[in-house]
Amino acid sequence: MSPFQPSDLLNETAVANQAFFAHLLQRARAHAFFTHPFLSAASDALPDSPARVTFMLTSFYQVVHPFTGLLCSLAARAPSLKSRFVLMDNVFEELGRGDFGAAHPSLYLSMLASIGVRRHTAESANVLPAARRVQKHLANVVERTPFAVACAVLASAEATIPASFPVLAQRAQRAFPDLDMRFFEQHGQRDEGHANDAAMLFAIHARPSHWLRTEHEVTLDLDLRVGLLDAWMAAAH
Numbered sequence: 001m002s003p004f005q006p007s008d009l010l011n012e013t014a015v016a017n018q019a020f021f022a023h024l025l026q027r028a029r030a031h032a033f034f035t036h037p038f039l040s041a042a043s044d045a046l047p048d049s050p051a052r053v054t055f056m057l058t059s060f061y062q063v064v065h066p067f068t069g070l071l072c073s074l075a076a077r078a079p080s081l082k083s084r085f086v087l088m089d090n091v092f093e094e095l096g097r098g099d100f101g102a103a104h105p106s107l108y109l110s111m112l113a114s115i116g117v118r119r120h121t122a123e124s125a126n127v128l129p130a131a132r133r134v135q136k137h138l139a140n141v142v143e144r145t146p147f148a149v150a151c152a153v154l155a156s157a158e159a160t161i162p163a164s165f166p167v168l169a170q171r172a173q174r175a176f177p178d179l180d181m182r183f184f185e186q187h188g189q190r191d192e193g194h195a196n197d198a199a200m201l202f203a204i205h206a207r208p209s210h211w212l213r214t215e216h217e218v219t220l221d222l223d224l225r226v227g228l229l230d231a232w233m234a235a236a237h
Contacts, residue, residue, distance in 0.1 A: 053115075
C-alpha cells in the first residue's frame with residue numbers, strides 16, 4: 001500500500017511530469033530494444049543448445065544479482081520517508097517478502113542449479129562486457145544522478161521485463177525442459193507495479209530541468225540492453 005494519496009499527483013508540476021514520462025515511455029517503445037531479433041519471432045529459428053542457453057543465463061545473473069543492492073541504495077537517497085517506504089516495499093518483494101529462498105537472486109541461483117551451474121561458477125564467471133556496461137550505467141544513475149532521474153531509469157528498466165523475460169524463459173526451457181521456472185514466474189504484473197511506483201516517484205520529485213537528463217539516461221539504458229541482446233545473438237551463431 002502506498003503512503004501517497006491521489007492528491008499528491010494533482011499539482012501542476014506532478015501533472016507535467018506524468019505527461020512527460022508517459023510520452024517518454026511511448027517513444028521508448030519504438031527503441032531498437034523492443035524490436036530486436038532476439039525478442040522477435042525470428043528468434044525461434046536460432047539454435048538453443050544447452051551450452052548457449054547456459055551462457056545467456058549465467059551472464060544475465062551478472063545483471064540480476066546486484067539489482068537489489070541498487071534498489072536499496074536508491075531507497076537510501078529518497079528525499080522523503082514516504083518515498084523510501086515505496087522503494088523499500090519494492091525491495092521487500094525483491095527479497096522474497098521474508099523468505100530468503102524466494103528472494104529473486106536466490107531463485108535465479110536455483111534456476112542455474114537446475115541446469116548444472118553452481119553458485120560459485122555463476123559468481124566467479126568472467127563478466128560479459130555487455131552485462132558490465134548495463135550494470136555500470138545503472139549504478140552510475142543510482143549513485144550520481146538526481147533521485148527523480150534514477151527513478152525514471154528504474155521504471156524504464158522494469159518496463160523491459162515483459163518484453164524480454166518470456167522470450168528468455170521460452171528459449172531456456174526449450175534447451176532445458178526441467179528448468180526451475182520460479183524466477184520467471186515471479187515476474188510480470190509485479191514488475192509493472194514496480195515500474196508504476198518508480199514512475200510515481202518521478203512525477204512527485206522531478207523538475208522540468210531533469211527532463212533532458214532523464215531522456216538521455218533512459219535511452220542509454222536501452223542502448224546498453226541492445227548490446228546485451230547482441231552479445232547473446234552472437235553467441236547463438
